[in-house]
Amino acid sequence: xxxxxxxxxxxxxxxxxxxxxxxxxxxxxxxxxxxxxxxxxxxxxxxxxxxxxxxxxxxxxxxxxxxxxxxxxxxxxxxxxxxxxxxxxxxxxxxxxxxxxxxxxxxxxxxxxxxxxxxxxxxxxxxxxxxxxxxxxxxxxxxxxxxxxxxxxxxxxxxxxxxxxxxxxxxxxxxxxxxxxxxxxxxxxxxxxxxxxxxxxxxxxxx
Amino acid sequence: xxxxxxxxxxxxxxxxxxxxxxxxxxxxxxxxxxxxxxxxxxxxxxxxxxxxxxxxxxxxxxxxxxxxxxxxxxxxxxxxxxxxxxxxxxxxxxxxxxxxxxxxxxxxxxxxxxxxxxxxxxxxxxxxxxxxxxxxxxxxxxxxxxxxxxxxxxxxxxxxxxxxxxxxxxxxxxxxxxxxxxxxxxxxxxxxxxxxxxxxxxxxxxxxxxxxxxxxxxxxxxxxxxxxxxxxxxxxxxxxxxxxxxxxxxxxxxxxxxxxxxxxxxxxxxxxxxxxxxxxxxxxxxxxxxxxxxxxxxxxxxxxxxxxxxxxxxxxxxxxxxxxxxxxxxxxxxxxxxxxxxxxxxxxxxxxxxxxxxxxxxxxxxxxxxxxxxxxxxxxxx
Numbered sequence: 314x315x316x317x318x319x320x321x322x323x324x325x326x327x328x329x330x331x332x333x334x335x336x337x338x339x340x341x342x343x344x345x346x347x348x349x350x351x352x353x354x355x356x357x358x359x360x361x362x363x364x365x366x367x368x369x370x371x372x373x374x375x376x377x378x379x380x381x382x383x384x385x386x387x388x389x390x391x392x393x394x395x396x397x398x399x400x401x402x403x404x405x406x407x408x409x410x411x412x413x414x415x416x417x418x419x420x421x422x423x424x425x426x427x428x429x430x431x432x433x434x435x436x437x438x439x440x441x442x443x444x445x446x447x448x449x450x451x452x453x454x455x456x457x458x459x460x461x462x463x464x465x466x467x468x469x470x471x472x473x474x475x476x477x478x479x480x481x482x483x484x485x486x487x488x489x490x491x492x493x494x495x496x497x498x499x500x501x502x503x504x505x506x507x508x509x510x511x512x513x514x515x516x517x518x519x520x
Numbered sequence: 521x522x523x524x525x526x527x528x529x530x531x532x533x534x535x536x537x538x539x540x541x542x543x544x545x546x547x548x549x550x551x552x553x554x555x556x557x558x559x560x561x562x563x564x565x566x567x568x569x570x571x572x573x574x575x576x577x578x579x580x581x582x583x584x585x586x587x588x589x590x591x592x593x594x595x596x597x598x599x600x601x602x603x604x605x606x607x608x609x610x611x612x613x614x615x616x617x618x619x620x621x622x623x624x625x626x627x628x629x630x631x632x633x634x635x636x637x638x639x640x641x642x643x644x645x646x647x648x649x650x651x652x653x654x655x656x657x658x659x660x661x662x663x664x665x666x667x668x669x670x671x672x673x674x675x676x677x678x679x680x681x682x683x684x685x686x687x688x689x690x691x692x693x694x695x696x697x698x699x700x701x702x703x704x705x706x707x708x709x710x711x712x713x714x715x716x717x718x719x720x721x722x723x724x725x726x727x728x729x730x731x732x733x734x735x736x737x738x739x740x741x742x743x744x745x746x747x748x749x750x751x752x753x754x755x756x757x758x759x760x761x762x763x764x765x766x767x768x769x770x771x772x773x774x775x776x777x778x779x780x781x782x783x784x785x786x787x788x789x790x791x792x793x794x795x796x797x798x799x800x801x802x803x804x805x806x807x808x809x810x811x812x813x814x815x816x817x818x819x820x821x822x823x824x825x826x827x828x829x830x831x832x833x834x835x836x837x838x839x840x841x842x843x844x845x846x847x848x849x850x851x852x853x854x855x856x857x858x859x860x861x862x863x864x865x866x867x868x869x870x871x872x873x874x875x876x877x878x879x880x881x882x883x884x885x886x887x888x889x890x891x892x893x894x895x896x897x898x899x900x901x902x
Contacts, residue, residue: 340706348534353707353708354706357704358704362644382818382819382893383672384893386894
């Protein structure tokens with residue numbers, strides 16, 4: 314394991330609908346960053362009392378120092394897989410943060426500065442299993458996290474899944490990663506652009 | 521001389537608070553679990569259901585309700601097992617009668633209550649800290665009880681081990697109060713090698729069976745405990761009993777029995793009352809918090825320090841017996857004490873009682889099913 318890069322509270326929210334596997338995604342992502350990379354990670358979740366449907370979200374905080382508050386307040390990365398989630402949580406995104414949406418479902422993002430891939434469509438058509446949407450998103454998120462090593466992420470993903478569904482999810486992960494690399498460009502460049510964009514927007518109102 | 525050192529077998533896991541509780545219980549030697557599943561405590565039961573059948577003599581039972589779960593745990597404890605059950609508010613309400621019974625017959629066991637929004641069915645998937653006074657006073661009759669809490673996942677494991685140790689050492693039910701956030705947060709934890717952990721077990725009688733008095737007083741106030749069926753006299757009743765375990769109404773015997781129940785806890789306050797200090801050395805504003813809110817408070821204190829405010833944090837790990845010395849000390853030194861909690865002021869009343877009007881006590885209360893955020897606490901500090 315390489316020594317972890319210094320990061321101070323990198324906050325990720327994975328949001329969408331119940332049934333999209335967001336809490337599983339949070340667990341897989343958190344496990345890969347904590348056990349695979351050696352970061353401090355907290356993963357929390359919020360869901361309704363319904364068995365299915367409704368909104369669902371998982372929060373992941375990554376840091377190279379011990380984490381006190383386990384939930385998120387200022388998001389560095391918001392993943393929104395439903396229009397409702399996108400609209401509710403967009404306001405929590407930092408000025409320099411990045412929004413990643415599922416363009417199959419989110420037709421009107423609340424900003425024109427965002428990244429998107431048609432995850433639902435890709436899962437259905439290219440993988441043949443809509444339930445792989447979460448591992449596909451994990452592939453794309455892996456590309457966006459400058460401190461995540463794709464090899465370590467994939468290994469951790471495979472280690473955490475039962476044999477029956479391992480192969481199809483590994484395929485989805487690879488596709489998500491590849492499409493993100495092709496469409497979004499280099500991760501360093503994306504964050505530099507977000508930083509630039511944030512610097513030009515209006516000042517935060519300090520409460 | 522070279523000493524052969526055994527390699528320690530530690531395990532790293534990315535686990536939920538609930539899963540860490542189960543790991544802690546197994547580490548402490550728990551071999552009996554009876555329960556009835558309820559959100560947000562269910563994962564404790566799931567892990568125990570998976571793991572107990574794999575250990576020697578491990579018993580897992582899903583009971584018909586929480587009343588029966590407590591009954592089964594008491595029975596197992598009296599038969600010599602380290603027993604546990606876990607639940608949430610509605611189930612904890614059902615357990616109260618039997619918690620009193622466990623206090624009376626001095627059955628060591630651990631009850632985990634993962635607090636969710638209430639009253640009644642309330643908010644099954646949202647956090648609260650509203651069962652604090654219930655954990656202390658929920659069962660009827662005057663009784664001492666130990667109530668512990670944990671604020672992160674590693675602490676869930678450690679405090680579960682501590683809960684078992686206290687239960688065994690003091691022959692008493694111990695309540696571990698978690699909240700939904702702590703129980704449903706995943707973090708990296710290290711499960712220590714069993715050899716690294718101090719595990720206590722109840723003291724068994726050393727006298728011949730015919731000399732044995734099951735409730736005889738000792739210096740510690742804790743009678744030796746013989747498992748049912750071991751050849752020693754057993755008589756168990758919820759009625760106030762004499763040293764032989766038989767019901768009595770003689771005022772002198774009743775008084776001795778009751779005062780011993782209190783004394784066995786009272787005289788070890790120093791051992792039982794646990795609290796962590798952070799940045800308290802020169803603090804002028806102190807936050808007193810417990811459970812997941814202590815983590816929000818930790819960040820708030822860090823942020824306040826960055827802005828030049830002399831803030832500190834006292835995290836209560838033991839809720840009852842209330843850690844009076846630790847709180848009293850800071851009411852002498854700080855001009856303000858802030859008590860954030862996810863209820864309408866159950867712990868702040870204890871702080872105010874100890875404070876006795878000495879310094880300003882500010883409360884932050886939230887009952888909307890959301891955790892108190894660092895920025896809310898920061899506002900109260902500044």
